[in-house]
Amino acid sequence: MIPSSFSALVRAPKVCGRIVSNDRSLYLVETQNEQFHAQISGVMRYQTQDPREFPVVGDYVSFVQTGNVSIIDSVLPRKNLFARRAKDGSHYMQPIAANIDTLFVTVAVNRDFNIRRLERYVASACAFEVPFAIALTKIDLVEEPDLFIESVREILADVPIIALSALDGRGYAELQPFCGPEKTIAFVGSSGVGKSTLINSLLEASIMEVGEIRQTDGRGRHTTTRRLLLHRKDGTAIIDTPGMREFTLAEATQGVSDVFEEITTIAQSCKFSDCRHEGEPDCAVLDVVDDARLESWRKLEREAAFEARKTDRRAAVIEREKWKAIHKENRRREKDRW
CATH class of the missing domain: 1.10.40 (Ribonucleotide Reductase Protein R1; domain 1)
Structure with missing residues (x-):
């Protein structure tokens, strides 16, 4: 679970771990064999001014085991970080996930399909140099899914586009090349686009809560309320993120x-x-x-x-x-x- 390239950076008695989730100031950190609750050190909390320097789901960290709650003292060098501008016009960045091998920008092809919103997510992925692909979900709900695929291909000719149906399993085999030991994939998109259903299918288990779609506008409600890192049987790390009603660019x-x-x-x-x-x-x-x-x-x-x-x-x-x-x-x- 912890690549040797990261574990080699940490010397005993400190331990190398990866952030699985966080709830306010409390983090869940996993090692090769265990999970621990942890908090950041006082020095990190006191001296860090930029939110991007705090641990985020997907980060590898150095921590010390001390009783019931371990102490995180540093974030190890990142491969990348995907972020957006915090809401309400804030100056701050809102980190979303770190160390991603492939970011799947997830868009449903029902009434919520919006090519302009897709451009926004992709611009941010390019800005943060995060490799990305497009996941078009719910293709069983439309008569001609190829029209949606072509509309995306017109603006992103060289980007992988995967059309998926949770109902009949179409497209899931195309996700396999992105998976494997020490690979991390993440899913971002609006509420109700089917991220949780997609992840359940990849995990071959009903772990993520799935919400109903409103008949009035074809949109879903929030079922994922926090960022969470999960694992497939093949060793793939999967990061799920809450649906985003708005996505403001940052450094893009x-x-x-x-x-x-x-x-x-x-x-x-x-x-x-x-x-x-x-x-x-x-x-x-x-x-x-x-x-x-x-x-x-x-x-x-x-x-x-x-x-x-x-x-x-x-x-x-x-x-x-x-x-x-x-x-x-x-x-x-x-x-x-x-």
Whole structure:
């Protein structure tokens, strides 16, 4: 369960473990053979200003076993981290999962299908350099699932697209190449897209609660309320995440460029080098790119630029708060010494 590349980084009496779940300040950490409840150390809690530096599901950590609750003292170097901007306009990032080999952006092909929302998730995956694939669920609910597959392929030509049906098992064999010992896959998407049903099928057990779909709008309700890491019999680690009603980009300027790469390429043929593609003469983009696709690009470009400015301001605040905490701790130690 714990790759040797990570366990080799930890020396006794400390132990290497992986975060399975967390509930507020309490973490569940697994080792090769056991699971422990743990909390972060006082130093980590006191000095960490950026939420991304706290442990998240999927992280490998170093911890010390002390009685009923063990103490996590460090997060080991990550392969990657998938995150979004915290809700309500916050400066902070909200980490979702770490050390992912394949992130499945999960979309149902019923009435909740939204290609623009898909672009948003994919832009974030590209921004954080997380390998991803597209899982189209509930294909048994539509007469022509190939139409949905093609609409995704039009914008993501080189990305694996897997069409799935929990009813008759279609598509599940295509997930197998992404699974195996020391592999970690994760599923993200809106509420009710079938992530829990999909994971139950992969686990060959009814572990995740499954919710009913509302007949009025074809949407589901939250059944997964926290991030959770589970294991298949073949050793695959599977991370389930709660459904997300909204997904705000974070540090995604490059990710947006990657998702809309064709616009950048076509723009080189515009008459003016600073063309904004909003009605300028001889604009190559307006002649070629679909209006809905172009408007989505504009929206995500504006959002990414705004969030980048917010991140720069927040970075300065974090640096000031970090040194303030260090100076405060030094004063406390001086006081205790006397």
